[in-house]
Amino acid sequence: MIPRTMLNFQIRRSIATSHLNSRSSVEAIETKATYYQEQIDKYQDDEKPSNWNESKPYNSIPGPKPWPIVGNIWRFFYGEFKGKNMAEISKHLRNTYGDIVVLNKLIGIPDKVFLYNAEDIEKMHRNEGLWPQRDALHSILYYRTVLRKDIFQDKPGLTAMQGQDWFKFRTVVNPILMQPRTTIKYVGQMDTIADDFLRQIHRLYEINPEMPEDFELLINKWTLESITFLAIDKRIGCLEDHPTEEIQTFLASTVGVFKQMYKLDVLPSLWKVYSTKDWKLFVKHMDFITNTLLKYVDEAFQSVKDNPEIKDKFNKSIFDKFLELDRKVAITMAIDMMTGGIDTTSKTFAATLYFLSTNQGPQTKLREELKMLMPNKNTPITAEILEKAKYLKAAIKESTRLAPIAVGNMRKTQKALVLSGYQIPKGVDLLSGAIALHHDDKQFKDSKKYMPERFLRTTTCEYSVKNTNPFVFLPFGFGSRSCVGKRLANLELEIALAKIVRNYYLDWKRPEMKFNTTLIYGTADPLRYHLRAVED
Ligand code: HEM
Numbered sequence: 001m002i003p004r005t006m007l008n009f010q011i012r013r014s015i016a017t018s019h020l021n022s023r024s025s026v027e028a029i030e031t032k033a034t035y036y037q038e039q040i041d042k043y044q045d046d047e048k049p050s051n052w053n054e055s056k057p058y059n060s061i062p063g064p065k066p067w068p069i070v071g072n073i074w075r076f077f078y079g080e081f082k083g084k085n086m087a088e089i090s091k092h093l094r095n096t097y098g099d100i101v102v103l104n105k106l107i108g109i110p111d112k113v114f115l116y117n118a119e120d121i122e123k124m125h126r127n128e129g130l131w132p133q134r135d136a137l138h139s140i141l142y143y144r145t146v147l148r149k150d151i152f153q154d155k156p157g158l159t160a161m162q163g164q165d166w167f168k169f170r171t172v173v174n175p176i177l178m179q180p181r182t183t184i185k186y187v188g189q190m191d192t193i194a195d196d197f198l199r200q201i202h203r204l205y206e207i208n209p210e211m212p213e214d215f216e217l218l219i220n221k222w223t224l225e226s227i228t229f230l231a232i233d234k235r236i237g238c239l240e241d242h243p244t245e246e247i248q249t250f251l252a253s254t255v256g257v258f259k260q261m262y263k264l265d266v267l268p269s270l271w272k273v274y275s276t277k278d279w280k281l282f283v284k285h286m287d288f289i290t291n292t293l294l295k296y297v298d299e300a301f302q303s304v305k306d307n308p309e310i311k312d313k314f315n316k317s318i319f320d321k322f323l324e325l326d327r328k329v330a331i332t333m334a335i336d337m338m339t340g341g342i343d344t345t346s347k348t349f350a351a352t353l354y355f356l357s358t359n360q361g362p363q364t365k366l367r368e369e370l371k372m373l374m375p376n377k378n379t380p381i382t383a384e385i386l387e388k389a390k391y392l393k394a395a396i397k398e399s400t401r402l403a404p405i406a407v408g409n410m411r412k413t414q415k416a417l418v419l420s421g422y423q424i425p426k427g428v429d430l431l432s433g434a435i436a437l438h439h440d441d442k443q444f445k446d447s448k449k450y451m452p453e454r455f456l457r458t459t460t461c462e463y464s465v466k467n468t469n470p471f472v473f474l475p476f477g478f479g480s481r482s483c484v485g486k487r488l489a490n491l492e493l494e495i496a497l498a499k500i501v502r503n504y505y506l507d508w509k510r511p512e513m514k515f516n517t518t519l520i521y522g523t524a525d526p527l528r529y530h531l532r533a534v535e536d
Contacts (some may be wrong), residue, residue: 046416056421056422058422058423058424061113062097063097064103066104066105071104086517100114100419100422101114112430116433116436128479131166134410136161136162139261139282140156141160155329157335157336158336177484182318183488184383185317186488190492191380193239194381196239197499203241204218212526215526215528219346220251221238223341223342227341228296230318230337230341232297232319258518258519301323345489347522348403351400351515351523352497356501360507369392370502371502377503381499386495392497392498393494394453398455401438402439402450405520406477407521408434409477410431412430414426438473505532509530510528
């Protein structure tokens with residue numbers, strides 16, 4: 001018998017080191033996954049932690065008391081949660097009930113246990129098991145597994161899969177998306193796309209140095225252009241002066257689909273009971289995105305077939321590698337990359353621009369670093385420049401501290417745990433209170449202050465992030481289920497931010513920005529920052 005720890009190690013190693021790019025490799029993963037499933041089944045225990053019996057029962061965890069029939073749902077309409085977004089509700093729960101809080105009886109939504117104690121969050125992740133589980137958005141799940149089963153079949157995508165199926169898919173995708181050498185290969189292309197983004201910013205600047213009301217739409221165009229290039233090797237022309245009608249609809253659908261997911265998955269909605277207007281609009285957007293991507297993937301597939309130039313291993317793109325696996329993997333991943341990589345990267349970028357516009361000290365330091373690394377305003381960005389740009393990276397990290405895209409990280413318990421002295425059975429949804437902790441002075445000194453220095457290795461004072469439990473700050477999640485696009489997102493963000501700050505002084509002349517949570521957390525007011533060109 002293999003001890004559980006050894007089994008965990010073997011599987012983690014296999015996820016981390018697989019270099020799989022052929023059908024036989026996929027079969028090998030199948031065999032391996034089945035083997036590991038058998039081993040895991042043997043060890044699926046319902047055993048309880050040793051301190052279980054001395055711990056307080058689950059139903060005594062503090063939290064708002066549900067009312068008969070209406071449970072706790074009424075609080076969102078008339079009670080303490082009315083008008084609050086999820087970030088505010090999370091902070092309110094902590095302030096009112098303490099470091100562990102249960103929000104239950106939400107009618108059709110499983111209980112959520114909020115964790116505000118770093119040790120509990122660490123325990124949640126350390127016990128997440130080999131195949132960590134995070135609930136999928138039900139709208140996406142239904143669309144992919146029922147409505148468009150014709151396309152997704154047994155592969156509804158990383159965001160929607162669980163258990164062994166998720167493991168197999170993730171094992172195939174990890175070496176393609178997560179290796180540093182993949183990221184390096186795309187520096188030049190991302191630099192070119194960022195140049196087009198900058199050209200559009202310059203056009204706006206010439207009209208008015210204060211950016212327009214809908215500036216975030218331009219950010220969305222840039223992230224969409226970048227992610228489609230990364231996913232399917234195609235420049236779709238979002239950043240051109242006059243994008244085609246197809247691209248305009250594609251962009252509108254990607255923006256629209258996130259709005260619909262918020263209405264269907266976060267706000268109370270009857271779409272599971274009958275086909276509401278919001279559901280129909282969601283399906284319309286999803287169909288347009290899926291069908292357009294299908295068309296692009298098939299065109300690219302055909303062109304690879306017609307021009308079978310032999311590329312060496314280093315020159316193969318992400319898309320080449322997906323296609324080598326099969327067309328379905330390429331489509332599923334393109335859609336997953338769109339779903340996971342547009343709003344998240346856009347909102348992080350918007351927040352970073354806002355924080356730099358309102359914090360001239362850090363902005364000047366960043367520009368000084370960039371001037372050293374990029375002697376000319378249009379010096380192309382290289383991997384070496386990015387490697388050396390420590391303040392640039394710190395500036396982005398500090399934005400993800402003040403404005404993380406997720407209110408917290410979620411995991412379903414894979415076995416019984418004791419957290420803060422309470423019994424937590426297997427199968428309960430735990431949610432870390434990341435935003436509440438990121439904004440807590442006990443975790444980060446002067447937590448409201450934008451201070452990239454916190455993330456510099458050279459900082460040793462009380463502001464350093466080294467003083468904080470690392471499980472408090474996990475903007476891309478944790479472990480084997482963490483963000484698969486982390487490296488690509490950082491690449492996009494670093495290149496575009498370096499270009500903007502090297503070329504323009506940023507300023508903010510409007511009232512303080514509001515932040516809000518819809519599907520994700522981020523800037524809520526128009527990003528109307530001012531620009532002034534840097535001369536040298
Ligand atoms: C700044 C930008 C981004 C942030 C802050 C972010 C953050 C996250 C977080 C917090 C998770 C959940 C991790 C966990 O549960 O441990 C996640 C998952 C995911 N992200 Fe990202 N993300 C970003 C950009 C991207 C990009 C560019 C892509 C596209 C390649 C992407 C694709 C995904 C996918 C597919 C998952 C699901 C992974 C799985 O369940 O196996 N993300 N991301």
